[in-house]
Amino acid sequence: MKLTEDIKPVTYMKTRAAELLREVKRSRRPVVITQHGEAQAVVLDVxxxxxxxxxxxxxxxxxxxxxxxxxxxxxxxxxxxxxxxxxxxxxx
Incomplete structure (x- = not known):
């Protein structure tokens, strides 16, 4: 996991959802979504x-x-x- 690439705030997911999904699909690496600085969810490709x-x-x-x-x-x-x-x- 690359911390600078694989951890994103929820605002990033809100404003760049399509880009986030493309990157997750391309890299096949999970992305941790944070809210108020705490991990809340993980986005994975299918x-x-x-x-x-x-x-x-x-x-x-x-x-x-x-x-x-x-x-x-x-x-x-x-x-x-x-x-x-x-x-x-x-x-x-």
Whole structure:
């Protein structure tokens, strides 16, 4: 993050919104929006936001899996496949 470029006051966003959006899209770097000298929001391009969201979801799923392992809530691969086969057979 380049402090002189990546932190902007809310007035900048108000007066130069289109320019700000073009720069965020071009650079793919987040811009921190400040109000009264304090950070209030972050502007991201859509691709970066989606990548962050996907990474966060993957970490959440991984943490849930680790918690299941620690809690003993697992079954063998053979049992998992057997359960799926039974469910599929019941739907036919």
């Amino acid at each position: 691709a970066t936001y989606e990548a962050l969201r996907d990474a966060t979801l993957l970490l959440k799923i991984t943490a849930q899996g680790e918690a299941d392992i620690q809690g003993g809530r697992t079954v063998s691969q053979a049992e998992a496949f057997a359960r799926v086969r039974r469910r599929l057979a019941n739907k036919e």
